[in-house]
Amino acid sequence: MADVDTDPAANAPTVALARQVLGDDVLEVVEHRGETTIVVPPARIVELAQALRDAPDLRYDFLADITAVDWPDRVPRYDVVYHLLSIPTRAVVRLKVRAGDEGEEQPHVPSVTSVWPAANWYEREVFDLFGIIFDGHPDLRRILMPEDWTSHPLRKDYPLTGFTLPEPHWGGQVPFGEPLPPGIGQQTLRTPGGVPGDIDPEK
Amino acid sequence: MQLDEQRTLETESSVQIDATRREDTMTINMGPQHPSTHGVLRLILTLEGETVVKAIPEIGYLHTGIEKTAEAKSYFQALVVTDRMDYLAPLSNNLGYSLAVEKLLGITDAIPPKAQVARVALVELQRIASHLVWLGTHALDLGAQSVFLYAFREREMILDIFELCSGVRLMTSYIMPGGLQADLPAGFDAKVRDFIKIFPARLREYHDLLTNNRLWINRTKGIGPLTAEQAIAFGASGPVLRGSGVAWDVRKMFPYSGYETYDFDIPVGTNGDTYDRYLVRMLEMDQSLRIVQQALDRMPEGRWQVDDPKIVPPPKWQIATNMESLIHHFKLFTEGYRPPAGEVYQRIESPKGELGFYLVSDGSARPYRMHVRGASFANLQALPTMIEGQLLSDVVASIGSIDIVLGEVDR
Numbered sequence: 001m002a003d004v005d006t007d008p009a010a011n012a013p014t015v016a017l018a019r020q021v022l023g024d025d026v027l028e029v030v031e032h033r034g035e036t037t038i039v040v041p042p043a044r045i046v047e048l049a050q051a052l053r054d055a056p057d058l059r060y061d062f063l064a065d066i067t068a069v070d071w072p073d074r075v076p077r078y079d080v081v082y083h084l085l086s087i088p089t090r091a092v093v094r095l096k097v098r099a100g101d102e103g104e105e106q107p108h109v110p111s112v113t114s115v116w117p118a119a120n121w122y123e124r125e126v127f128d129l130f131g132i133i134f135d136g137h138p139d140l141r142r143i144l145m146p147e148d149w150t151s152h153p154l155r156k157d158y159p160l161t162g163f164t165l166p167e168p169h170w171g172g173q174v175p176f177g178e179p180l181p182p183g184i185g186q187q188t189l190r191t192p193g194g195v196p197g198d199i200d201p202e203k
Numbered sequence: 204m205q206l207d208e209q210r211t212l213e214t215e216s217s218v219q220i221d222a223t224r225r226e227d228t229m230t231i232n233m234g235p236q237h238p239s240t241h242g243v244l245r246l247i248l249t250l251e252g253e254t255v256v257k258a259i260p261e262i263g264y265l266h267t268g269i270e271k272t273a274e275a276k277s278y279f280q281a282l283v284v285t286d287r288m289d290y291l292a293p294l295s296n297n298l299g300y301s302l303a304v305e306k307l308l309g310i311t312d313a314i315p316p317k318a319q320v321a322r323v324a325l326v327e328l329q330r331i332a333s334h335l336v337w338l339g340t341h342a343l344d345l346g347a348q349s350v351f352l353y354a355f356r357e358r359e360m361i362l363d364i365f366e367l368c369s370g371v372r373l374m375t376s377y378i379m380p381g382g383l384q385a386d387l388p389a390g391f392d393a394k395v396r397d398f399i400k401i402f403p404a405r406l407r408e409y410h411d412l413l414t415n416n417r418l419w420i421n422r423t424k425g426i427g428p429l430t431a432e433q434a435i436a437f438g439a440s441g442p443v444l445r446g447s448g449v450a451w452d453v454r455k456m457f458p459y460s461g462y463e464t465y466d467f468d469i470p471v472g473t474n475g476d477t478y479d480r481y482l483v484r485m486l487e488m489d490q491s492l493r494i495v496q497q498a499l500d501r502m503p504e505g506r507w508q509v510d511d512p513k514i515v516p517p518p519k520w521q522i523a524t525n526m527e528s529l530i531h532h533f534k535l536f537t538e539g540y541r542p543p544a545g546e547v548y549q550r551i552e553s554p555k556g557e558l559g560f561y562l563v564s565d566g567s568a569r570p571y572r573m574h575v576r577g578a579s580f581a582n583l584q585a586l587p588t589m590i591e592g593q594l595l596s597d598v599v600a601s602i603g604s605i606d607i608v609l610g611e612v613d614r
Binding site for chain 2: 032033035037061062063064065067069070081083087090092094116117118120121122129142143144145146153154158
């Protein structure tokens with residue numbers, strides 16, 4: 001990337017702590033437009049998150065955001081990006097892990113829900129839109145897309161328009177009793193016995 | 204025969220379900236077509252008598268793929284989709300996006316003073332407008348119908364101001380990367396001053412209607428409690444966080460657009476209940492009015508856009524007379540500008556809380572990735588904590604007190 005100086009001074013305490021905790025596992029430190037990004041391996045993200053939250057002089061207690069970026073031509077393919085904020089000390093930092101081996105359909109990243117409860121919905125959103133599995137997440141379900149959706153829309157190989165899903169992709173339009181392809185439209189399929197796991201209005 | 208078999212099956216399955224459920228609880232569905240879920244929020248509530256023991260919010264009914272859409276547009280065009288997220292505060296979205304793009308371009312310091320001051324005045328008016336909708340609908344949910352009518356009367360005045368500036372009442376796209384779409388119109392100052400003159404008395408009327416109203420206090424005091432620790436843990440921001448007693452406002456902590464030069468206070472609650480969140484927003488409207496007043500008093504003359512035809516279109520008269528301007532205009536609208544590769548995160552204090560724009564550029568003319576950290580999204584995550592253990596009739600009060608906009612939650 002352009003405009004990169006390694007080892008910035010802007011958020012030196014955080015970078016120093018990350019190096020102290022992870023040693024050589026701090027893969028990269030990037031400074032761009034006054035913002036610090038620390039890149040670490042996925043396996044150690046929880047350890048670092050815990051250390052940053054509990055460090056008495058930093059106290060990153062507020063997880064502002066988790067999102068992901070898809071780089072289809074790169075291995076590992078995905079960036080998972082964490083924006084941290086400290087309410088007591090006003091420090092900010094961006095953490096980043098890179099995940100996804102070649103040909104790996106759904107890469108795994110450890111969940112940080114044990115560190116910040118806020119990660120629950122953020123990680124569900126990333127799972128829903130990118131298909132990244134967060135290991136240890138208490139309730140990893142789709143959050144924005146319908147539960148019977150089959151792919152992950154924010155991936156770069158998912159076209160903006162003209163995408164033909166196996167018909168019918170939206171269970172609500174299925175004539176009653178007609179069989180569906182396996183795994184499609186299960187949530188909205190209406191059968192005499194009701195939908196497995198759905199709430200029965202009669203009871 | 205077949206019917207009999209079916210009936211047996213049904214009975215068996217219902218017995219199975221009953222065995223796993225507690226017999227004294229009932230699960231009900233609330234929304235997405237429920238008038239007081241402020242859009243299309245769906246809640247699955249498990250009740251024990253009238254007490255909520257478990258609440259599961261289901262969202263996504265208004266998911267429009269705005270982040271995906273923005274990836275297919277130039278930086279200039281993507282501004283328009285940001286309006287549609289928090290549709291009660293489009294100017295705040297415009298500002299957050301514009302600041303992020305400006306940071307990406309590295310032109311943050313080049314924004315002319317007039318644009319800076321006008322932006323502050325406009326987003327503070329927007330904050331009042333957004334809070335008025337919240338006030339009206341929140342009161343309506345709890346049965347105070349007249350507040351709704353009064354609140355919309357004042358909001359109308361603000362929308363008239365926006366219409367004067369941009370020609371549009373809601374989806375303004377008026378604040379754009381590099382400044383404003385157009386100069387502030389003649390009559391802007393007078394119209395805003397009219398509003399400033401009228402509004403304090405109107406705000407007092409709302410206080411008269413609700414703040415000491417016994418019914419209002421009964422319906423909101425102690426309802427939907429959220430401690431400061433819980434609010435921070437769930438990533439709640441804005442009035443929800445401040446209502447819980449945390450003095451945190453992005454305008455003060457990470458000032459943008461010159462907020463550090465304005466004199467205003469941050470109202471903070473103590474109990475973290477619905478009443479405190481109500482008071483925080485009511486007092487915030489006072490503070491916003493103060494900021495608007497200061498912005499008007501110091502409104503400088505001069506340019507309203509950066510002096511860079513690569514980023515903002517040249518004026519129309521130049522296009523007709525100047526070859527270079529014509530080329531700039533053509534290049535800007537066919538191709539757009541190319542920020543250097545990199546990533547930025549810009550946070551602003553929207554009426555709902557911390558609105559964050561995460562933009563990734565790969566050096567091309569379209570955002571490689573635009574992610575929006577919707578304030579309502581994070582705030583809504585705290586809803587189950589607020590309503591579990593409370594009465595069913597108070598669920599509506601708690602939802603209203605978060606001030607969610609589903610357009611921003613689902614994006």
